[in-house]
Amino acid sequence: MNAILSPLQRLMTTWLLILATGWATLKVFQYFSELLSIFVTAGLVAFLLNYPVAKLQRFLPAVWQQLWFISSLVSVWLC
Numbered sequence: 001m002n003a004i005l006s007p008l009q010r011l012m013t014t015w016l017l018i019l020a021t022g023w024a025t026l027k028v029f030q031y032f033s034e035l036l037s038i039f040v041t042a043g044l045v046a047f048l049l050n051y052p053v054a055k056l057q058r059f060l061p062a063v064w065q066q067l068w069f070i071s072s073l074v075s076v077w078l079c
Contacts, residue, residue, distance in 0.1 A: 005013065029036070057065065 003010075060068070
């Protein structure tokens, strides 16, 4: 049975699909770039603050931890 597409046509179709997929992926990333950068920044801040918070939890009683958390929420909310 003969192939429907010649090897050149198959190669060109493959590259066209690869380019179209790459273009669509870039458009999706451009659309969600702001949201993506917010999540990446939040993840980095959480990663960097995890170690100091873990160290402070050993020294601060639970009441001070709760007050610190509430004051940080209020300060973020006021900004």
